[in-house]
Amino acid sequence: MPELPEVETTKRGIEPWLKDQIISKIIVRQPKLRWPVSDEIHSLEGEKVVSLSRRAKYILVETAKGTAIWHLGMSGSLRLVEASEDPGGHDHIDWQLSNGKVLRYHDPRRFGALLWVAPGADSEHLTHLGPEPLSDAFDAAYLFQRSRGKSQAIKTFIMDGKVVVGVGNIYANESLFKAGIRPQTAAGKISKQRYERLVAEIKTVLAAAIEQGGTTLRDFVGGDGKPGYFAQQLFVYGRGGQPCKFCNTTLKEIRQGQRATVYCPSCQR
DNA sequence: ATGCTAACCTGCGCGC
DNA sequence: TGCGCGCAGGTTAGCA
Numbered sequence: 134m135p136e137l138p139e140v141e142t143t144k145r146g147i148e149p150w151l152k153d154q155i156i157s158k159i160i161v162r163q164p165k166l167r168w169p170v171s172d173e174i175h176s177l178e179g180e181k182v183v184s185l186s187r188r189a190k191y192i193l194v195e196t197a198k199g200t201a202i203w204h205l206g207m208s209g210s211l212r213l214v215e216a217s218e219d220p221g222g223h224d225h226i227d228w229q230l231s232n233g234k235v236l237r238y239h240d241p242r243r244f245g246a247l248l249w250v251a252p253g254a255d256s257e258h259l260t261h262l263g264p265e266p267l268s269d270a271f272d273a274a275y276l277f278q279r280s281r282g283k284s285q286a287i288k289t290f291i292m293d294g295k296v297v298v299g300v301g302n303i304y305a306n307e308s309l310f311k312a313g314i315r316p317q318t319a320a321g322k323i324s325k326q327r328y329e330r331l332v333a334e335i336k337t338v339l340a341a342a343i344e345q346g347g348t349t350l351r352d353f354v355g356g357d358g359k360p361g362y363f364a365q366q367l368f369v370y371g372r373g374g375q376p377c378k379f380c381n382t383t384l385k386e387i388r389q390g391q392r393a394t395v396y397c398p399s400c401q402r
Numbered sequence: 403a404t405g406c407t408a409a410c411c412t413g414c415g416c417g418c
Numbered sequence: 419t420g421c422g423c424g425c426a427g428g429t430t431a432g433c434a
Contacts, residue, residue, distance in 0.1 A: 136427055167410075167429075190428075207427050208412075223412085242411045244428060258429095285405060294429080301427060390406070393425085407433085416423090 135205040137266070137299030138342035140190045143211050147236060148185045150213045151194065155181050155231035163225040167206055167246040170226070174249045177201055189262050189298035199251050202258070206244030212237055263297045266335055271297055273328040280320035280328075287323060288316035289390050291335070300335060302392050304342065306370045308334040315401040316394045317387075341366075369395040 135143070156177050164170040180196035187193065192211070194201040203211065213234045220227065226238040226247060238247065250256045264270035279296055280287075288309060291300050300308070309316050311334040314327060323331075345366075368378050373386025373395045382399040 139427075165411095204428080206411095206429085209427095240411095241413065242426090244410065244412095246429095283404085289405085292428095303427065391408085392428095405434095407431105409431085410429095412426100414424105414426090416425105418421090418423105 135190065135207075135209065136301035136303055136342075136347070137190055137339060138304075139347035140192060140205060140299075141187055141343050142347040143205070144185055144187045144192045147211055147213060150232065150234055151182045151185060151230070151236065153181060155179065156196070156228050157231055158227075158229040160227040160229070161225070161247075162220070162227075163223075163243070166225065166240065166243050167204065168248065170247050171249050173199070174201065174247060176249070188259055189265075189294060190301075191256075191259065197252065199249055200256075202246075202248040202250060202256055203238070204246040204248075204258075206240060206242060206246070208242040209238065209240035209245035212239075261295060263293075263295050266297050266299050266339055271332065271336075273325055273332045276328045276332060277323075277325045280323065283321040284319050285321075286316060286389055287314060287318045287320045287331075288394055290320035291331075292392075297335075299339065303367070303370045304335070304338050306393075306395055307368060308338045310369045310396060310401060311338065313401055316389060316396050369397065371395070 156179070159175055159178055161170050161174070176198045177196050180198045183195045183197065185192065185194055190204060192203040194203070205211070214237050216229065216233055216235050220237065223241045224237055224239050228236040230236065248256060248258065264275070280290060283290060288305050290296060292302065292305050308331065312327070312331040314323065314331060369384055372384050373393070375384055376382065377384055377397040377400060380397065380399050382397055384395050385398050386393060386395045388394065
C-alpha cells in the first residue's frame with residue numbers, strides 16, 4: 134500500500150526509536166521477499182544506528198558496518214512493538230533494539246525488501262532514480278524537457294521512477310485530476326504551461342498527504358501504529374462511477390498498464 | 403530506445 | 419455458507 138507519504142510517515146515514526154540505538158539482533162523468519170534477504174544483513178548486529186533517511190520509497194538505516202534499505206512494497210509495514218509481543222502471521226523480520234523495543238516488519242504479499250549495502254557503497258536500486266518530487270530539481274522545465282518526443286501516456290510517465298520518484302497510483306490519479314489533465318494524453322504533447330500546473334499539484338498533493346500521515350486504505354499503519362487520514366480527501370482514486378466532487382459528471386475508470394485510472398471526462402481534457 | 407505485459411504473493415470483497 | 423474471480427499501495431525483467 135505504501136506510497137511516498139506513507140513511507141515518509143513510517144520513517145518519521147520509527148526514527149526516534151531507532152536513532153542512536155544498538156541493533157542487538159536481527160531475526161529473519163521469511164527471507165523470500167521481493168529480493169532474498171542477504172545473510173550479510175546480520176553484519177548490522179551490535180551496531181549503532183547512525184541515521185535514517187528516505188530516497189524514493191526506500192528507507193535507509195545507516196550504521197558503521199553498512200546500510201539497511203527497506204522497501205515496503207504493496208503491503209509492507211514497519212512498526213515498533215514491545216519485546217513481549219509475539220510475532221503473528223506475515224511478521225517476517227524483527228530487529229531487537231537496545232532500548233528493549235522491537236522493530237517489526239509485516240508484509241502479507243512479500244513485495245517488499247530488506248537490502249544490505251556495504252559502508253560507503255551505493256545500492257543499484259537507488260542509482261538510476263529520478264529526482265525527488267518535493268525537491269527543486271523537479272520542476273516544469275525538467276518534465277517538459279524529459280517528455281519531448283514521448284508518446285507514452287502522461288500518467289504512466291509520471292509514475293516512472295526514472296522520471297520522478299514517489300508518484301504512485303493514488304497520487305498520480307489525484308494530481309492529474311487537480312491539474313485538469315486527461316491521463317491518456319501523450320506526455321510529449323503537453324505544454325510547458327500545463328506542466329507548471331501538474332508539477333505544482335504533485336508537490337501540493339504529496340505534501341498534504343505527508344502532513345496528514347498518508348492515505349489509509351486497507352491495512353496501513355505508520356511507525357506509531359496510527360492510521361492516516363488522507364483517504365476521505367481523495368477526488369478520483371477509488372471513485373470510478375461516482376460523481377465528480379466538482380462538476381457531478383460520472384467519473385470514468387479505465388486501465389493503464391494494469392493499474393486503475395479514474396478521471397473526470399469533463400474536468401480533465 | 404520505447405513502451406507495453408507478465409510476474410512476484412496474499413487477502414478481501416463481490417456475485418452467484 | 420461457500421467458491422471462484424478480479425483486484426489491490428510497487429517494481430523489474432523481458433519482449434516486440
